[in-house]
Amino acid sequence: MPRLLRRASAAAALLLLPLSACAQEPEAVAKDYLGMTWDQIVAEAKAEGEVVFSAWWGEEYWKEAARLFEEKYGIEARHLMGNNPIDKILAEKDRRVGTIDVQLVGGAAVKTSMDAALWYGPIAAKLPASPELDRALQTAQEGVETKGHLIPIYRNQTGFLYDPEKVPVPPQTWDEFTAWVQANPKGFAYPDPNKGGTGGAFVQAVIANLTGGLDRYTADTALDPAKTAEWTEAWDWLKTGNEKMNVTLSNSEDIDLLNQGTASLVIAWDDDAQNALAKGSLFKRAAMYVPRFGLPGGGDTAGVPRNAPNKAAGLLFLDFLTSRQMQALMNRTVGSTPARTDMTESPSIISEESRANGTAWMPAPYKEAILKGFTENVLLQ
Numbered sequence: 506m507p508r509l510l511r512r513a514s515a516a517a518a519l520l521l522l523p524l525s526a527c528a529q530e531p532e533a534v535a536k537d538y539l540g541m542t543w544d545q546i547v548a549e550a551k552a553e554g555e556v557v558f559s560a561w562w563g564e565e566y567w568k569e570a571a572r573l574f575e576e577k578y579g580i581e582a583r584h585l586m587g588n589n590p591i592d593k594i595l596a597e598k599d600r601r602v603g604t605i606d607v608q609l610v611g612g613a614a615v616k617t618s619m620d621a622a623l624w625y626g627p628i629a630a631k632l633p634a635s636p637e638l639d640r641a642l643q644t645a646q647e648g649v650e651t652k653g654h655l656i657p658i659y660r661n662q663t664g665f666l667y668d669p670e671k672v673p674v675p676p677q678t679w680d681e682f683t684a685w686v687q688a689n690p691k692g693f694a695y696p697d698p699n700k701g702g703t704g705g706a707f708v709q710a711v712i713a714n715l716t717g718g719l720d721r722y723t724a725d726t727a728l729d730p731a732k733t734a735e736w737t738e739a740w741d742w743l744k745t746g747n748e749k750m751n752v753t754l755s756n757s758e759d760i761d762l763l764n765q766g767t768a769s770l771v772i773a774w775d776d777d778a779q780n781a782l783a784k785g786s787l788f789k790r791a792a793m794y795v796p797r798f799g800l801p802g803g804g805d806t807a808g809v810p811r812n813a814p815n816k817a818a819g820l821l822f823l824d825f826l827t828s829r830q831m832q833a834l835m836n837r838t839v840g841s842t843p844a845r846t847d848m849t850e851s852p853s854i855i856s857e858e859s860r861a862n863g864t865a866w867m868p869a870p871y872k873e874a875i876l877k878g879f880t881e882n883v884l885l886q
Contacts (some may be wrong), residue, residue, distance in 0.1 A: 538816050539631055546631075547578075549817035555581040556818035558607035558807075561590050566838040573834075574825050580818055590614045594623055594810045603812040606819035610655060611805035612702070615647040616869035619654070624808040625816060627653030632820070634827040637845045642804050648722070648868030655806035656823045657844035659835060662775045662802030662863050663706040664795045664855050666760065668788070671769035679714040679798040685770070686749055694751035694759045694768040698879050701756035703772045706801045708875050709867055712739040714798055719864055728870035733878065740882035747883065760787060772800070779854045780840030793854045795862040802863040804844060 538546055550556075556574070560567050564586055571582035585605070587593065591614045597603040598621055610618060618624065629635050629643045630653060642657040644650065667675055671692075676682040686693050698704035713719045715738045722732065751768055753759050759771035760781055773793070781787035795802075807826070809819035825831060832843035836851040843851050853860075866872065 538820060539628065543633060546817050546820055550580060550821040551578060553580070553815040553818045555583065556606045556815050556822045557583045557585065557604060558822060559585040559587060559590070559593065559605050560609040561586065561588055563839045566835050569834065569838065570826065570831060574822060577825070578821065582822065591618050591623065595621060597812065598623055600812055602814050603810050604814065605810050606813045606815045607807055607809060607822050609658065609805060609807045612647060613869050613873060615651065616649045619649055619651060623810055624654040625811045625813060626808070628809060628820060629653035629656060632656060632824050632827065634824060634845070637847045638827060639804065639844050639846055642806065642844065646803060646806055647866050647872070651806070655808040656827065657804055658807050658826055659776070659841035659844050660802070660804035661842060662795060662855055662860055663703050663772055663800045664775055664793045664859070665770055666763060666773040666778050666791060666793045667770045668763065669790055669792050675770065675794060677797040682796065682798065686746060689769065690749040691751055692769045694753055694762045694771040696753045696755055696759060697884070699876050700754045703756050703759065703774060705872060705875055707772045708739070708743070708879055710798065710800050711742060712736055713864070715739045715742060719867065722867050722871055725868050725870070728874055733871070733874050736878060740878065743883045744886055763791070764788060775842060775853060775855045776840040778840070779852065782854060783840060794859040795855060797862050799862055799864040801866045803866055
């Protein structure tokens with residue numbers, strides 16, 4: 506996907522790292538880990554003795570992952586929480602040795618980090634689990650080619666979450682959806698794209714269905730103003746349509762409206778919905794699907810910064826996170842769909858058949874244009 510960040514961490518303060526983390530021996534940093542066997546990497550990781558990783562959400566899962574990693578390998582795993590996934594490694598990019606060994610990344614940060622050459626690698630082919638991980642997400646994310654520098658950690662998909670008692674026949678085509686919105690005032694909810702990533706997903710779908718599809722953006726590495734100029738029809742549709750839709754301030758508010766019965770059809774992340782369903786905070790009859798007119802999805806990845814102090818431990822931690830054990834734990838803990846494509850037994854609120862209707866995200870420059878355009882042409886009009 507965040508694409509936009511989807512969750513704001515309740516624990517935004519970064520832990521202070523000891524100065525010793527920044528004083529690794531030069532020769533340790535220069536080692537060719539990609540030229541080593543996997544057994545050699547494991548031995549190097551144990552010699553390094555620690556791994557520092559950073560993520561912006563899912564604290565419950567990451568704490569447990571750290572504990573289990575240390576229990577298995579005897580390597581201390583230290584977890585940092587922060588709202589922006591790459592601020593710290595971006596600030597440290599010119600240092601010979603940084604302070605982060607593994608960083609979760611998604612949203613617009615993918616392009617920023619690739620443009621800044623922040624990542625060590627390519628590392629995908631080195632990890633034992635690589636053949637079982639989503640192939641597309643190993644080479645591209647958020648419309649940006651990552652070329653094996655980033656490892657898929659989980660997949661996610663936006664879709665329509667609904668109450669089957671109120672929506673016995675959910676809309677599938679764009680015409681069916683627009684007719685449903687007209688016939689059910691305030692029955693649909695989506696967040697302001699600046700406040701929730703599913704809002705950006707919905708607006709992208711509006712643009713795609715009203716202005717010629719998504720294929721025309723695929724190869725673009727920079728924004729083409731001629732193409733965004735054609736989005737006027739989408740902005741006009743949203744301005745008019747918002748009178749009959751709920752525009753919320755977060756992804757979670759959409760689910761709250763569905764629970765309260767205020768809305769009967771909302772856009773949501775599959776992992777948010779799956780997690781809410783598993784924890785009993787969403788009514789059991791709730792169902793979810795990806796309409797045939799398409800909604801975007803993808804997943805988030807993690808990488809080892811180019812100046813990470815403990816690269817071998819970082820690689821080993823990534824391998825650990827993509828093991829069947831940890832992918833299943835993430836699915837149970839936070840509802841994320843495994844990045845491993847060989848784990849079809851993991852529960853998901855969206856069927857694989859429906860998931861096939863998912864589309865890719867527009868390249869990052871267009872996602873940024875969606876945020877700005879929505880504010881200027883919809884909210885402020």
